Amino acid sequence: MFKTLLSLGISKRKAGIIAALFQWLNSLLILEPIMGLSFITIDHRIPSELLMIATIHIILVISSCLFSSFFSGQWATAAISDLQHRFIHSMLAKYALQPAQQLNQIIQNGIGTIKQVAVFYETIIPTLVEIGLTGLIAVIVTGFLNPLSLLIPVISLLGIGLGMMVLNGRGNHRNAAYIRSFTKLGGRFLNDMSALKELIMYHRQAHYATAFAKDSEYFRQKIMEVLAYQLQTLTIIDFFIYSGIGCFALAQLIAVDRQQLSLTGAISLTFLMATWLISIRRFGYFIHVFHSLFPKLQRLFSIINSDQSVNDRHLTTPVKTLSLNGSVGYQEKPLVKELNLQLQPGEVIGLAGASGSGKTTISKVLLGVLPPLTGQVTVNGQPLTDYSLPTWWQHIGYLGPQTTFLDGTLADNLLLTDQNQAWQVELAKFGLCQFVQQLPDGWATQVGQNASRLSPGQKQQLALARELLSHKDVYLFDEISANIDPQNAKIISDCLQRLAKTKLVCQITHKVDDLKPLHQIVYLDHQHAIHGSFSTLQKASPAFKQMIEEQQRLIKEVLAN
């Protein structure tokens, strides 16, 4: 993990090291005044060498203060932005098409963890530089003046190491339990709060309150356990560091008594060693805080490392053909075998099948977020794997039955980058969103949280308008008219027919009204894909015929009532 963290924000790594060196120079600033003071008190003079070293040191510290703003924080910022970019990219590749709430939770957790990574670049690295350089000076000087006393810091460090080893297993366990309790409480809060209406309607709010209180109490206990563990660790570190400094000072006084060392030398040496040991104490503290981040970081890196898409060929020409030849499914178990799906401009291709037959799975494969089990997807005759997801997603759009909307105006929700008004003409050509003309505020109408002020049909028209205005080459529509009234469904169906004249359009649907006008339908029947028009499929597939008859019977029953 350290290796991965070191490789992030590499362009600013040098700036980070320079900032750490500046910090190290500042940390030693206390040594010369102490040495000078002891020389004046004991020898009544300051050696010229000390004055020279102090002058150079002060000049360096003043320059570091002047330039530190150029270097400090740069590595952390670059590494965090690097990590965020890689995380969002891999996460979308892995979890695209997951329900928005679940995705939101993963993103929030991931971004939160990423922000905390700053402690590695801003504290741990500078402290490591400080430990390394101060330690080098302290060891050389002590080795020269009183070598035997070097055993004392060595024993202190061994003591800390031993103490950490004993506590470490318990710490890992407690940190993991804390993260689990945090995720559980957060999950309950998000999921159950969004279902608050249902909880109240079914008189389950008391049950929710009890469960929430139980999870909160469990979370509190786990936090207390982690805090207790942190306290134990700090006590061990403090005990060995401060007793080490005390014993080291004693060893120098014994050397003075034996006339092996001057008193000024003993004081200076003790302060040098104390500066070193205190920087190790600080490192122990921060590495320990950082350690509590480990389980979250491991999860984050497992998402990032699972993304292997490194290819990025340019796709400059519009997509004119998209085909999927092969089988699709999960964990080597095919849902559809020997599929031969060809999309090209001209007409809408329908994709139908029973629930669970693999329709959404096929769209995942076409979107590039799931590889086919066998065979491949080709774009204008080239394998889809030649392109990175961001490149491919500039050309393909996906719209499902659930869409997320912004709490803003209708126009805000079109997510337009271009502010000219041509889009209104474009939407009118497709017959989309004409209901806006009846609204007093038109496109400036506020839609409310997740478009709560629009009907399901209006919402779906708005979502479709957003897709069209993003001007993709390929569109996948997954059950977009499933939960809406017949008028809105007709507007959407007509729009798709017009769109398909110039773009590649695949519509996943099982509704008779959607399927009837289509000349090309791919029906998934017991792991096989059967191709045909609405009428030919009724002859070729008894399951298709049964699905249609069942729906027609239901429609008749509804109309009769």
Ligand SMILES: Nc1ncnc2c1ncn2[C@@H]1O[C@H](COP(=O)(O)OP(=O)(O)OP(=O)(O)O)[C@@H](O)[C@H]1O
């Ligand atoms: N990530 C996954 N891992 C394993 N199995 C999965 C995964 N996602 C979906 N499935 C399973 O694959 C099958 C096909 O799912 P898919 O969503 O493609 O069906 P569908 O035809 O779109 O169904 P529906 O019409 O109900 O949306 C289902 O049995 C589903 O449980």
